[in-house]
Amino acid sequence: MASFPCSIDFIGHIAIVEIPPELEEYKEVVGEAILKAHKRVRTVLAKAGAVEGTYRLRKFEVIAGSGETETVHREFGCIYHLDPTKVYFSPRLSHEHHRVASQVQEGETVIDMFAGVGPFSILTAKSLKSVKVYAIDVNPDAVKYLERNIAANRVEGKVVPILGDARKVVAEKLKGVADRVIMNLPEKAFEYVAAACEALKPSGGIIHYYEFAGGDNPIKKVEAKIKKIVEERAGRKVSKVLAGRLVREAAPYTWQVVLDLKVE
Numbered sequence: 594m595a596s597f598p599c600s601i602d603f604i605g606h607i608a609i610v611e612i613p614p615e616l617e618e619y620k621e622v623v624g625e626a627i628l629k630a631h632k633r634v635r636t637v638l639a640k641a642g643a644v645e646g647t648y649r650l651r652k653f654e655v656i657a658g659s660g661e662t663e664t665v666h667r668e669f670g671c672i673y674h675l676d677p678t679k680v681y682f683s684p685r686l687s688h689e690h691h692r693v694a695s696q697v698q699e700g701e702t703v704i705d706m707f708a709g710v711g712p713f714s715i716l717t718a719k720s721l722k723s724v725k726v727y728a729i730d731v732n733p734d735a736v737k738y739l740e741r742n743i744a745a746n747r748v749e750g751k752v753v754p755i756l757g758d759a760r761k762v763v764a765e766k767l768k769g770v771a772d773r774v775i776m777n778l779p780e781k782a783f784e785y786v787a788a789a790c791e792a793l794k795p796s797g798g799i800i801h802y803y804e805f806a807g808g809d810n811p812i813k814k815v816e817a818k819i820k821k822i823v824e825e826r827a828g829r830k831v832s833k834v835l836a837g838r839l840v841r842e843a844a845p846y847t848w849q850v851v852l853d854l855k856v857e
Contacts, residue, residue: 605664606635624657648732649681679734701772706759710738718748729755760788779803790827797857807847812837832857
């Protein structure tokens with residue numbers, strides 16, 4: 594059983610695994626083994642495709658347990674109701690949620706352009722007394738859970754849920770209001786850079802920018818690309834790269850990169 598899945602993601606009572614091809618015919622055995630080893634797990638899902646589409650969803654197959662996919666996940670003192678078959682959520686980003694939220698200062702206005710069920714927005718709001726977070730998502734199911742999570746975490750008034758495409762929402766409602774913008778859509782965040790810059794206050798602010806990249810130096814690669822886009826598409830300037838890090842390996846030789854950018 595050298596091929597037994599070595600990586601398991603836990604979201605509430607759900608365990609998510611990737612079954613190697615050579616174990617496909619034994620997937621139910623794998624699922625039952627996970628149920629036995631992890632007493633809080635009630636449903637085991639096997640990945641059945643890549644994250645794809647406008648809503649960033651992945652197909653799953655139930656290989657053990659009750660098959661119930663709506664759950665409650667806890668992270669850094671926050672409660673998140675969600676269903677991974679209906680919304681995007683990655684427990685592997687928990688450190689990143691905390692890292693970004695810990696940088697926000699009292700009195701800031703934040704725009705979370707791809708908020709999902711709220712892991713950046715809600716943790717930020719719970720950590721501060723005086724903050725306003727506009728949490729945008731295009732997926733109606735994500736916004737439904739986001740609204741539920743705002744109430745569950747008692748951050749009403751601090752987190753404002755908005756259903757819609759981030760570019761349109763910014764253009765219609767949120768021009769020039771943000772001290773900070775979170776852009777966790779690594780597949781195509783570059784398409785939204787102009788909108789993020791438009792959302793920032795005229796005096797400038799911080800952008801947390803995520804992208805998938807490979808090569809020998811993916812951080813430098815993304816840095817060069819984003820500086821060019823900010824200047825050419827938004828008419829603004831990256832005055833300083835505050836931080837750059839590899840968040841996680843998304844595929845062989847491909848990383849999710851984050852850059853914290855000071856934009857003037």
